[in-house]
Amino acid sequence: MSRFYWPEALNIGPLTILTGTERGKYPHGNSVLVEGTRETILIDPSLTIAERGCPIAVDKIMLSHVHEDHIPGLSRLPDTPVYCHTLDAQGLQSLDGLMEIYGMPADIEAGFRLEVVKEFCYAPRPDVQTFIGGDKFDLGDVTIEVLHTPGHTRGHSVFLVPEAKSVYLGDIELTGFGPYYGDAWSSLIDFEKSLQLCRQIDAENFITFHHKWVINGRAEFIDQLNSFEKVIINREEKMLDFxxxxxxxxxxxxxxxxxxxxxxxxxxxxxxxxxxxxxxxxxxxxxxxxxxxxxxxxxx
Ligand SMILES: [Zn+2]
Incomplete structure (x- = not known):
């Protein structure tokens, strides 16, 4: 039982899923609180956090990657230290840096810049701190381990909490749309390697930022991972036919x-x-x- 009310919150030991509007359907998303005896960390502060505020005090914020929908809640926590992978940090350092990650044509970028600031509450965080794959955050009786899973962005990372047998998958989101590798900083080849890495993760609970939400059990996760990966093969087969x-x-x-x-x-x-x-x-x-x-x- 949580010490606070949040619609559709789900507890998994030291983790609390702060379920986003429509179960995290874009532009919303599902943020995660991890509470240790010494520190509390908030992962991927969503647009829902920006709208409702964070329900408890947090010591640090960790980002799976720097995309517009994973950072709006930072607007509610401007003084809380924020961490992301070193390869995505420029997206928080400046709006120009973020735009380079997407790599849109200039005419489309102009409109998207306004949207990111107005709808996603973007403000630069030049104080951003960085992690790399293999880093561990010790919160006191609970740890967050960083696994670098590039492809969606160069710095995309997933977070394993071994004590809760849980992993937060960010935008390895397992939806029917399939893997997204359409930005300047995306890579199809890296995404496929990262999917292989995800197969090896020793966990029972698999949390996604968007509307797949929480998947329980390894077998179910592997099934969904297979379907997700199959979208890449289907796209390629259709292209070969064309x-x-x-x-x-x-x-x-x-x-x-x-x-x-x-x-x-x-x-x-x-x-x-x-x-x-x-x-x-x-x-x-x-x-x-x-x-x-x-x-x-x-x-x-
Ligand atoms: Zn993303």
């Missing part, structure tokens, strides 16, 4: 392999382009696709 006729990169962008055709998002084309490039490069390297004249590609 490339039976010679196509350009821009043909792939218009066809859409990540978003459905009806989805209207300002940044959809740039995400499709970044993802298609990565799949094409990989398939050229392993001989499944070859470049031909006029900047076209064809499956072999």
């Amino acid at each position: 490339l039976k006729k010679p196509r350009t990169l821009e043909d792939c962008v218009s066809h859409r392999f990540v978003y459905r055709p009806h989805v209207e998002l300002a940044f959809a084309d740039s995400v499709e382009r970044r993802c298609a490039e990565q799949h094409l490069n990989r398939m050229i390297q392993d001989g499944r696709v070859r470049p031909i004249e006029n900047k076209r590609f064809v499956s072999v």
Whole structure:
């Protein structure tokens, strides 16, 4: 039983899931409190935290990565020390640094800058401190271990709490949409390696930032991880099929392999382009696709 009220809060030993609006559906998310005998740490302060405030005092904040929806609650805790992976720190140091992580075309970036400040309460935190994979935070009778899982961003990390047999997965979110590796600082290859690493994690409770929420049991987690990973293979198979006729990169962008055709998002084309490039490069390297004249590609 918690010492405070929070709608749909869930306790797992020293962890409390501060469930976000609509179970953390974007733009919201599920933040996590970890309470030790000496320190309390808040992980990924969501937009819901920005709206409601943090229900108890916290000593530190840890971020799985620096994306707009994982940091709005910092606005409620401007003086609390904040930590993220060294490779994502520039996203907190300045708004320019954050924009470089996304790498959007200039015309779309202008609007997104305003949105990040107005809707996601962005304020730079030049005082950000950093961690790397393997670092441990000792809260007193409970520890948070950092596992570096790049791919979604360069610094994306998941947090293992061995005493609670729990791991917080951040944006390895296990949704039907599949892995997101559409930013300048994303990597398909790294994401796949990180998914392999996640398979090895010794835990029973798997917590995601978005609406999958909490998955209990390793078997169920592995099932969901398999489905999540399969989305990458499906995208690639569809692309191979599309490339039976010679196509350009821009043909792939218009066809859409990540978003459905009806989805209207300002940044959809740039995400499709970044993802298609990565799949094409990989398939050229392993001989499944070859470049031909006029900047076209064809499956072999
Ligand atoms: Zn993210």
